[in-house]
Amino acid sequence: MNAHVAPLSAASFEAGPAVVVSNLVRSYGSRAVIEKLNLRIERGEFVALLGESGCGKTTLLRALAGLDSIQGGRIVAPRRPAVVFQEHRLLPWDSLWRNVSLGLRVPDARERAAEALTEVGLGDRLDDWPRNLSGGQAQRVALARALVQQPELLLLDEPFAALDALTRIRMHELVRELVANHQPGVLLVTHDVDEAIALADRILVMRNGAIAFEHRAGRDGSIPISRAELLGELGVVSHSPN
Numbered sequence: 001m002n003a004h005v006a007p008l009s010a011a012s013f014e015a016g017p018a019v020v021v022s023n024l025v026r027s028y029g030s031r032a033v034i035e036k037l038n039l040r041i042e043r044g045e046f047v048a049l050l051g052e053s054g055c056g057k058t059t060l061l062r063a064l065a066g067l068d069s070i071q072g073g074r075i076v077a078p079r080r081p082a083v084v085f086q087e088h089r090l091l092p093w094d095s096l097w098r099n100v101s102l103g104l105r106v107p108d109a110r111e112r113a114a115e116a117l118t119e120v121g122l123g124d125r126l127d128d129w130p131r132n133l134s135g136g137q138a139q140r141v142a143l144a145r146a147l148v149q150q151p152e153l154l155l156l157d158e159p160f161a162a163l164d165a166l167t168r169i170r171m172h173e174l175v176r177e178l179v180a181n182h183q184p185g186v187l188l189v190t191h192d193v194d195e196a197i198a199l200a201d202r203i204l205v206m207r208n209g210a211i212a213f214e215h216r217a218g219r220d221g222s223i224p225i226s227r228a229e230l231l232g233e234l235g236v237v238s239h240s241p242n
């Protein structure tokens with residue numbers, strides 16, 4: 001357990017960093033929500049960020065996405081990280097392929113959108129409309145829209161929180177596959193400890209605007225901490241043996 005995130009030296013991620021954050025400070029007025037936070041995510045690495053409500057997870061994600069200004073420190077990130085939020089944010093007046101290809105400046109935008117929609121299992125719905133989709137399907141389109149840009153950094157802000165348990169499990173499988181294929185660095189903000197354990201190469205626990213704990217997967221790919229221990233770090237007392 002570390003009180004501070006140090007730069008990675010892992011040989012398993014050789015493509016270079018997807019994002020490097022040094023001494024980040026983010027304040028609202030005079031109140032600092034993030035203070036001197038350091039973080040490095042490698043391309044192909046899946047990092048989950050846990051922390052109690054209000055500790056600054058979304059604030060960090062928004063800063064990495066370049067959506068908000070920062071008051072100190074440095075973020076070295078791709079110019080256009082892809083972001084998927086809890087709500088799908090599809091444009092209701094555009095077909096699915098147009099939603100997916102939004103912002104793509106290429107002549108074969110429809111083909112690229114078709115490939116991305118096929119990857120998420122919706123290759124037969126190109127000309128359909130967002131209003132005809134279930135919650136899970138809409139989130140799959142949001143993922144396709146993010147990945148069509150071939151991002152080096154993928155930021156996921158509780159993208160599965162509003163889905164039912166079965167759909168969430170299916171989405172976990174899909175996301176794992178998509179990340180393996182595209183190899184972006186991923187930061188997943190989640191409240192779901194099981195989701196973090198299932199998906200992440202590394203779990204960070206945020207507290208008071210900084211990274212309080214860090215857990216990295218071992219050689220077998222699993223995170224060497226129990227659910228109960230992780231809940232303990234989050235300040236939740238668990239009565240379950242696991």
Ligand SMILES: Nc1ncnc2c1ncn2[C@@H]1O[C@H](COP(=O)(O)OP(=O)(O)OP(=O)(O)O)[C@@H](O)[C@H]1O
Binds near residue numbers: 028033058
């Ligand atoms: N636009 C804003 N203006 C002022 N304060 C804000 C603003 N956005 C967030 N905050 C404050 O910053 C702190 C961190 O908020 P943030 O949304 O990052 O937390 P979080 O960890 O993502 O919470 P949750 O898990 O509940 O989504 C909170 O105290 C919140 O009230």
